[in-house]
Every structure is written in C-alpha cells, then in structure tokens.
Amino acid sequence: MSLLDRPDAHEFQHATRQSAAALLLVFAQLFLNFIKQYWAFFLVILFRPASNRASFFGWVTLALAVIVLVRSLIAFFTTSFRIEGGELILESGLLSRRKLSIPLERIQTVTFQQTFLHRLFRAVKIEIDTSGAQQKEFSLTALSMEKAQRLRAYLMAHRKEGEAAQAAQADSHPEGQVLLRLDLDDLLKVGITQNHLRTTGILLGLGLGLFSELSQTLGKTFTNSLKEQWGYIYGHWTMLLLVFTVALILLSFLVTLLRTVARYYGLEFVQSGQGFRLSAGLFTRHEQSISLPKVQMVKWSANPLQRKLGYYVLQIYQGGGLLAAAAASLKAPGCKAAQVSAVLEGCFPQLNTQPWDTHAISPYYAQRRFLFLGLVPGLVLAAAALLRGSVNPLIFAAIWVPLTYYWQRQLQKSWSVQVNPTGIQMAYGFFTRYYRQSPWEKIQALTINQSPFQQGKGLCDVELHTASSTLEIPYVPLALAYRGRGQKRQGEALRTFRR
Amino acid sequence: MLFENPPVPLDQLPALDPAIGQTLAPQTLRVRLIGNAIFWIVLLVVQTISWAVAFKGGHWAWYPLALLAWACLWLLSRWLTKKRFQRERFALRERDLTHWKGFWWRKERTVPFVRVQHVAVEQGPIQKRFGICSLQVHTASSEGDIALEGLSLEDAERVKAFITLKTDADEPA
Numbered sequence: 194m195s196l197l198d199r200p201d202a203h204e205f206q207h208a209t210r211q212s213a214a215a216l217l218l219v220f221a222q223l224f225l226n227f228i229k230q231y232w233a234f235f236l237v238i239l240f241r242p243a244s245n246r247a248s249f250f251g252w253v254t255l256a257l258a259v260i261v262l263v264r265s266l267i268a269f270f271t272t273s274f275r276i277e278g279g280e281l282i283l284e285s286g287l288l289s290r291r292k293l294s295i296p297l298e299r300i301q302t303v304t305f306q307q308t309f310l311h312r313l314f315r316a317v318k319i320e321i322d323t324s325g326a327q328q329k330e331f332s333l334t335a336l337s338m339e340k341a342q343r344l345r346a347y348l349m350a351h352r353k354e355g356e357a358a359q360a361a362q363a364d365s366h367p368e369g370q371v372l373l374r375l376d377l378d379d380l381l382k383v384g385i386t387q388n389h390l391r392t393t394g395i396l397l398g399l400g401l402g403l404f405s406e407l408s409q410t411l412g413k414t415f416t417n418s419l420k421e422q423w424g425y426i427y428g429h430w431t432m433l434l435l436v437f438t439v440a441l442i443l444l445s446f447l448v449t450l451l452r453t454v455a456r457y458y459g460l461e462f463v464q465s466g467q468g469f470r471l472s473a474g475l476f477t478r479h480e481q482s483i484s485l486p487k488v489q490m491v492k493w494s495a496n497p498l499q500r501k502l503g504y505y506v507l508q509i510y511q512g513g514g515l516l517a518a519a520a521a522s523l524k525a526p527g528c529k530a531a532q533v534s535a536v537l538e539g540c541f542p543q544l545n546t547q548p549w550d551t552h553a554i555s556p557y558y559a560q561r562r563f564l565f566l567g568l569v570p571g572l573v574l575a576a577a578a579l580l581r582g583s584v585n586p587l588i589f590a591a592i593w594v595p596l597t598y599y600w601q602r603q604l605q606k607s608w609s610v611q612v613n614p615t616g617i618q619m620a621y622g623f624f625t626r627y628y629r630q631s632p633w634e635k636i637q638a639l640t641i642n643q644s645p646f647q648q649g650k651g652l653c654d655v656e657l658h659t660a661s662s663t664l665e666i667p668y669v670p671l672a673l674a675y676r677g678r679g680q681k682r683q684g685e686a687l688r689t690f691r692r
Numbered sequence: 693m694l695f696e697n698p699p700v701p702l703d704q705l706p707a708l709d710p711a712i713g714q715t716l717a718p719q720t721l722r723v724r725l726i727g728n729a730i731f732w733i734v735l736l737v738v739q740t741i742s743w744a745v746a747f748k749g750g751h752w753a754w755y756p757l758a759l760l761a762w763a764c765l766w767l768l769s770r771w772l773t774k775k776r777f778q779r780e781r782f783a784l785r786e787r788d789l790t791h792w793k794g795f796w797w798r799k800e801r802t803v804p805f806v807r808v809q810h811v812a813v814e815q816g817p818i819q820k821r822f823g824i825c826s827l828q829v830h831t832a833s834s835e836g837d838i839a840l841e842g843l844s845l846e847d848a849e850r851v852k853a854f855i856t857l858k859t860d861a862d863e864p865a
Binding site: 637638640641658661 | 796797798799800801802803807831832833835836837838
C-alpha cells in the first residue's frame with residue numbers, strides 16, 4: 194500500500210503545528226529554565242534596600258516575561274512537521290531555519306511523555322528515536338493526545354512495511370501481558386527499601402551548593418549573621434552534629450519516599466510479543482518502550498531489605514539510538530523473582546535453557562584490595578598515633594583493618610561468573626547483590642587488562658563491551674578470559690547477529 | 693563415521709600470542725618521542741615560571757635539583773615510550789582484530805569483524821610529515837573501539853579494505 198492510499202495520509206501531508214497548549218508549555222519551560230539559571234540574581238534583587246526593590250523587581254520580571262513570551266511565540270509559530278516523500282520532516286527556527294528529515298523506515302521508537310501541564314491540556318510530548326548514527330533525535334513539545342496517537346499509529350504502520358519490520362517494538366502493540374502493576378501499598382514498600390544513603394548524599398551536596406552560592410551572592414554579611422545567630426550552638430558541636438544527623442536521616446527517608454511515589458506512581462510494566470513497555474509517574478507520566486532486538490543486557494539487584502521482601506530492581510539496557518543515556522535503560526523497581534525470570538525469558542530465550550559453567554574470582558582480589566584499602570590506611574593511622582602520642586588513631590585502625598579484611602573477603606566470595614555457549618551471567622555484591630546477563634551475540638569487543646601483579650599470577654581483569662554498557666569482571670584466570678574470546682570467535686550466533 | 697563432539701580443555705584452546713602480531717610503522721616511535729619531548733619542554737617552561745612566581749625570584753641555587761628531577765622523569769618517560777612502542781602489536785585473523793598495548797599495565801582488545809560499524813583512517817599534520825596515519829575501528833560500543841595509531845598509509849588502506857571485506861562477507865544474508 195503506498196503512502197497516499199491510506200485514508201489518513203492527508204492529515205500529516207501538510208505542515209502541521211503543535212497543539213495550542215504547546216505555546217503555554219514552551220513558555221513555562223523557558224520561564225523555568227530562566228529561573229533555574231538566574232535564581233541567585235533574583236535573590237540579590239530581593240535583598241536590595243526596600244525603597245527601590247519593588248520597582249526594579251517589577252521591571253526585571255516584566256522584561257523577562259516579554260522576552261520569554263516572544264521566544265515562545267517564535268518557537269511555536271516557526272515549528273512544524275509533515276510527512277512527505279516517505280520522510281518525517283521537522284522545521285524550526287526564525288533566523289536560522291533548521292530542517293530535520295527522518296526516513297520513516299529508520300524510526301525505532303516513538304515515546305510519549307506527559308507532565309502535569311500536558312495532562313491539563315490532554316496533550317503529550319513526543320520523542321522519536323532513530324537507528325542512525327548521524328540523525329538527531331526528533332521531539333515535539335506538545336501535540337493533542339488524539340493527534341499524537343494517530344501520528345504514532347501512522348509511523349509504526351508505515352515503518353513495518355519497510356525493512357525495519359523486525360525492529361518493531363512494544364508500543365506498536367498496545368495490548369500485551371501486564372507483568373507488574375504497583376499499587377500504593379507496593380509503592381510504599383518499594384520507597385522504604387530504596388537506597389536512602391544516595392538521597393543523603395544528594396541532599397548534602399545540594400545543601401552545600403546552595404550555601405556556597407548564597408554566600409557568594411549575598412557576600413560576607415550573610416555568613417557573618419549566620420555565625421552570630423548560630424554561634425552558641427557552635428560551642429556545642431556534638432549536639433549540633435547529632436541533631437543534624439538525625440534531621441538528615443529523617444529528611445533523606447522522606448525525600449526518597451516522595452521521589453519514589455512521584456516517579457513510579459501507577460507503574461505499569463507490560464510485555465508484548467516484541468518488547469517491553471513501562472509507564473509511570475504522578476506529576477510527569479513517562480512512557481518508555483524497549484524492543485527486544487535492541488536489548489543488550491539485563492541487570493537486577495536487591496539490597497538486604499529488598500531481599501527480605503523478595504523485591505528486585507530490574508533494569509533493561511538497550512543499545513543504539515540517540516536518546517539520552519537515562520532513557521536508554523528501562524527501570525522497574527518492585528519486581529518479584531517471577532517477573533525477573535519472565536523478562537530474562539523474553540529477552541534472551543536461548544540463554545537460560547543451557548547449563549551454566551560457574552567460576553569464582555581469585556582470592557588475590559580480596560588480598561590486593563585489603564592491602565590498599567585496609568593495611569596501608571591502617572599503617573598510616575598507626576604512624577599518626579605514634580607521632581601524635583594519641584591512642585585514638587590506633588583504636589580506629591584496630592576496627593578498620595579487620596573490618597576491611599572481612600568486607601573484601603566477603604566481596605570476593607560473592608562473585609560468581611557463569612558462562613554457557615550462548616552468553617554470560619554474573620553476580621556480585623556483599624551489601625547490595627547485583628546480577629547481570631548478556632548473550633555473547635551482544636558483546637561488541639573484549640578487553641583483557643593485566644597489572645604487573647596480575648601478570649605474575651596469570652590473572653586478568655576482563656571487560657565485555659556491549660552497545661549500552663560494559664561488564665567488568667576482576668581477577669579471573671587468563672584461560673577463562675581467552676575462553677570468552679574463543680566463544681566470541683566461533684559462534685554461529687555472531688553471524689546471525691543483526692547490526 | 694560416528695558423530696563426535698569431544699569437549700575442548702581450556703589449555704588446548706588456540707593461543708593468541710602477541711608474538712604473532714605485527715608492530716606499528718617504525719616512524720611512529722619518532723613521532724611519539726617528538727610528542728613526548730614537546731610535553732616535557734612545555735612542562736619545563738611551566739616549572740620555571742612557577743618557581744619564579746612561588747619563590748618571588750629567589751632560591752635559584754636549588755633550581756638545578758628541580759632541573760635534575762625533570763631530566764630524570766623525562767628520561768624515564770622516553771624509556772617507557774620506547775618500551776610501550778616495542779610491545780604494541782596488532783593481529784588480523786580470519787574473524788577478528790586484536791590489539792596489544794601497554795608495558796607495565798597491559799591491555800589486549802579483540803573485536804570480531806562482524807561487530808565493526810565503520811573503519812576510519814586519519815592523518816594529522818605531524819603524522820603526514822612522517823608518512824603514517826591512524827586507523828580507527830569503531831563498534832557499536834564506544835568503549836570497545838580500537839585505534840591503531842601509527843600505520844603506514846598503504847598498510848592502513850590495506851587493513852581497512854580487509855576489514856571492510858570481512859565485515860561484508862560476515863554480514864547475515
């Protein structure tokens with residue numbers, strides 16, 4: 194069927210503008226970007242003497258609003274798309290016109306995204322990813338839901354006629370089997386079992402960043418007044434530290450919980466014949482799809498709390514395309530073992546039917562890491578104790594050295610590398626356990642690294658490069674690494690791999 | 693004849709030893725030593741200026757010691773550059789390309805031809821002066837690329853043609 198035979202072909206034949214909501218969304222986006230960049234400047238204005246603050250602030254805000262409005266209007270009226278001659282064409286820009294053409298058969302994924310504002314206007318943001326190395330990603334800020342669905346259906350239908358039929362993906366099959374749906378109860382459990390330390394780190398970083406930015410912007414008076422007001426607490430620093438730590442832990446817990454709920458609210462993880470689709474989000478609803486031929490690696494992990502509840506965080510990595518790195522992997526928290534198995538079965542059906550040949554890593558891994566992380570710092574602490582004549586560093590060293598030994602030994606024992614003729618699977622991690630699986634046909638290159646110490650012991654670190662990330666295996670016998678290379682060399686799987 | 697499928701012990705797998713590999717063009721060493729010299733001379737200038745600024749023009753009596761340290765480090769770096777060059781090799785086989793490099797810390801990377809996305813030959817002005825070039829072999833993984841820096845132009849074109857031919861031949865129908 195040719196392009197023009199389709200009853201709906203005429204709809205996108207002529208230049209089509211985005212939905213009217215796009216104007217508001219572009220305005221909101223630009224305005225927020227401005228605020229993000231110049232918020233310190235606004236603070237300065239707010240802290241100016243009251244007499245001339247109001248008028249100056251008013252003028253600056255008005256000028257800003259006018260600039261942003263003009264830019265939004267230009268962006269709205271100069272951006273249009275159409276389908277012409279088997280290509281999707283996006284034109285934008287007033288002074289320097291930009292024209293982006295994508296042959297329809299090269300379109301890989303069409304992703305919808307809905308922020309709170311989008312939902313108000315029943316619109317979606319569309320992102321189109323292609324397989325080419327040179328093409329840029331195509332995105333439209335807002336299109337009405339109905340029109341967006343018609344566009345997606347049209348693009349998918351047309352693409353399937355072309356050579357990329359096999360690369361068809363999940364979103365062309367709206368039906369499919371729901372693997373996972375998180376209700377509020379599950380979501381709270383997932384939130385509670387998240388890594389709160391990471392949030393603590395982010396909060397600390399944000400706090401310090403905000404403080405240094407404020408002190409730079411507001412000058413010495415700000416820091417001095419802080420010191421004056423807080424001066425008496427400085428005297429009782431242990432108390433301050435305690436209060437600060439407890440507050441930080443509580444805040445981290447709360448922030449992680451809120452972030453998890455906001456990000457994964459209404460999560461739906463669907464498996465269809467040709468891929469996976471995940472949609473979730475409270476304020477901004479993201480929908481992401483991954484097509485099976487593009488899956489490079491599956492990773493799943495669980496910290497002790499998650500293990501206790503039987504939860505895994507599952508991540509599917511896809512290669513190719515040019516969407517941002519974050520979008521290149523699909524993350525589904527709160528999966529049970531059955532769902533992980535279903536995903537592995539769906540992604541790499543051959544891989545899990547064959548028996549695994551299991552290998553451990555060398556105990557030298559623990560010894561070397563203990564030497565650098567445990568023994569050397571221990572000796573430095575002992576030297577400090579001797580020089581300062583204080584016993585405190587010695588006490589710290591007496592705890593640190595055996596703890597590091599235990600920790601590194603457990604870490605080494607936790608490693609397991611499993612290979613079979615179809616692929617590789619690895620498990621590692623003492624606190625959080627990580628698992629990764631990838632078939633040989635997705636391994637692009639193999640690197641063997643050897644330090645002088647490893648050369649003497651016949652050991653090496655192996656890196657297996659896939660199109661999305663690298664699998665690193667430390668301290669394995671050279672013979673095993675060569676076997677990996679051997680399998681990469683012989684397999685018929687290599688020949689049948691589609692690039 | 694009966695069908696046989698005996699297991700292959702690890703130690704009987706065909707070895708891929710650097711000894712079978714080919715070295716880079718000999719001019720490459722000269723280009724690398726020139727680059728190395730430029731780096732150390734720039735460092736000397738920076739070191740001298742820093743000394744003058746830090747000690748406000750004084751303490752020149754100690755400067756020969758700093759100069760000696762600089763000279764020793766340069767010699768060590770020259771020696772390492774030579775050793776690295778002598779050890780750097782590459783080997784083309786029926787189905788893959790392997791590249792060995794590093795002297796103390798060794799790195800060996802293998803890329804099967806069927807994984808090659810594209811091959812590029814590049815030549816900078818200094819390389820042009822010495823008649824050498826770089827051959828870049830790109831895969832879908834940006835971390836899994838191979839760069840052979842220092843092949844003669846004819847060799848690079850031959851290797852490129854060979855890889856391209858192999859890539860096309862291994863392409864699934």
